Amino acid sequence: xxRWDEEPSDRNPPIDVWHHVRVALTxxxxxxxxxxxxxxxxxxxxxxxxxxxxxxxxxIGAVTGILPFSVAEIWLGLIVVWTVVVxxxxxxSMWGGRSIGNVLLQGLLNTLDVTLVLLTWFxxxxxxxxxxxxxxxxxxxxxxxxxxxxxxxxxxxxxRLLRVAVTRVNTxxxxxxxxxxxxxxxxxxxxxxxDAAIERGYDRVGAVMGFPQWFRDxxxxxxxxxxxxxxxxxxxxxxxxxxxGEATVDAAAPAWSRVFTAAxxxxxxxxxxxxxxxNFFGFLACVxxxxxxxxxxxxxxxxAQLFAALYGLDADAATALNDDLGPGPKRDVAEVSLFxxxxxxxxxxxxxxxxxxxxxxxHVEGGIQAYSYSVRLLEVWFDTAHGxxxxxxxxxxxxxxxxxxxxxxxxxxxxxx
Numbered sequence: 001x002x003r004w005d006e007e008p009s010d011r012n013p014p015i016d017v018w019h020h021v022r023v024a025l026t027x028x029x030x031x032x033x034x035x036x037x038x039x040x041x042x043x044x045x046x047x048x049x050x051x052x053x054x055x056x057x058x059x060i061g062a063v064t065g066i067l068p069f070s071v072a073e074i075w076l077g078l079i080v081v082w083t084v085v086v087x088x089x090x091x092x093s094m095w096g097g098r099s100i101g102n103v104l105l106q107g108l109l110n111t112l113d114v115t116l117v118l119l120t121w122f123x124x125x126x127x128x129x130x131x132x133x134x135x136x137x138x139x140x141x142x143x144x145x146x147x148x149x150x151x152x153x154x155x156x157x158x159x160r161l162l163r164v165a166v167t168r169v170n171t172x173x174x175x176x177x178x179x180x181x182x183x184x185x186x187x188x189x190x191x192x193x194x195d196a197a198i199e200r201g202y203d204r205v206g207a208v209m210g211f212p213q214w215f216r217d218x219x220x221x222x223x224x225x226x227x228x229x230x231x232x233x234x235x236x237x238x239x240x241x242x243x244x245g246e247a248t249v250d251a252a253a254p255a256w257s258r259v260f261t262a263a264x265x266x267x268x269x270x271x272x273x274x275x276x277x278x279n280f281f282g283f284l285a286c287v288x289x290x291x292x293x294x295x296x297x298x299x300x301x302x303x304a305q306l307f308a309a310l311y312g313l314d315a316d317a318a319t320a321l322n323d324d325l326g327p328g329p330k331r332d333v334a335e336v337s338l339f340x341x342x343x344x345x346x347x348x349x350x351x352x353x354x355x356x357x358x359x360x361x362x363h364v365e366g367g368i369q370a371y372s373y374s375v376r377l378l379e380v381w382f383d384t385a386h387g388x389x390x391x392x393x394x395x396x397x398x399x400x401x402x403x404x405x406x407x408x409x410x411x412x413x414x415x416x417x
Contacts, residue, residue, distance in 0.1 A: 011097040015106055020112070027116035030120045034120075034128055050214075053125075054214060057242070058219075061244075090106075090107060125242045126271070130362040136380070143376050155310070155313045157379050166321060166322065170324075173186070173329050201286060202285045203217075215270050219266060222262045224248065232252045234350070234351035236351060237258075239265070245269070259296075263297070275370045307321075
């Protein structure tokens, strides 16, 4: 067996240093150029998102979207197999007399090469979208940052909106089941194409907001990996994979909860990178759908976010309002909670820490906490004219709702025509 201090011999293959230098210059240079260009948010918005970047992402997704299975899952599996083979090969070469230092140095340089290639691919295909202007700026909204502490006025807003969300959850549940207790956990009808329903919601949202046609056009369907149990174990309900342009959801998660997850990942398909913005647009797409079960998923998401935000300010008030959920919706919420509690553990904690690091490295304020920041987008949006249109769940031609008050909060959601 070779030692660290063994002198180089014929069994130690020479390391092609210049090859690794060329890789570093090529892909490191590409990353440097992308970073420099991304310092201008308007360039990112106009040239990248609305230009070649969006076209590239859509093209990749269109190719992989033809296939009924997750290409990303296969791609990841091949990477794992390749890594294992390389490690075993290196161990075998050391057993044959190759020095440990030579093996490790070659492995380190190869790893750096692969990392640079993957990073370049990631940012070319989607990652630069993290640098586009914030959605509040794009929509002309004034949204308090996460560092701004909630005040008494915001508490009142949260109470009002949580009451609205609970009411909408109950009314859409009744629309699905015919009563407030369907006797079983909510499951979308097998005949319903949830993916297409969400896409119609995005089309309507895009029409209201005046977004370009590529935003409104149907995007590839969400994939459900065969290895969904692994997603469950690490606490991942869904993920967008820029390398293959695929939105994926955990097929093992409760069916009704997968509706909003799919809408969230479809926001990422539309070059919406920050998690709070993906939550925001996923919610709007859901509540703008015709199908009650899709709107139900959206309102359950809003209820959960509003409840969590209010609970941090006034636990008693949040609990009292949340208790107004009907027995059916409560059963659905309990099922989702039990499902994810089953997978609590070190693997989930590790994934959460890794995701937090990933988000912060892409300048997402708050890291993993960004998922909850969408509540403030919801607060501000509901006080705008557009928000009142979307709040009704109707098509863009519908007139704005009156300003939310106690009477308006009790009105049921009108199903789109």
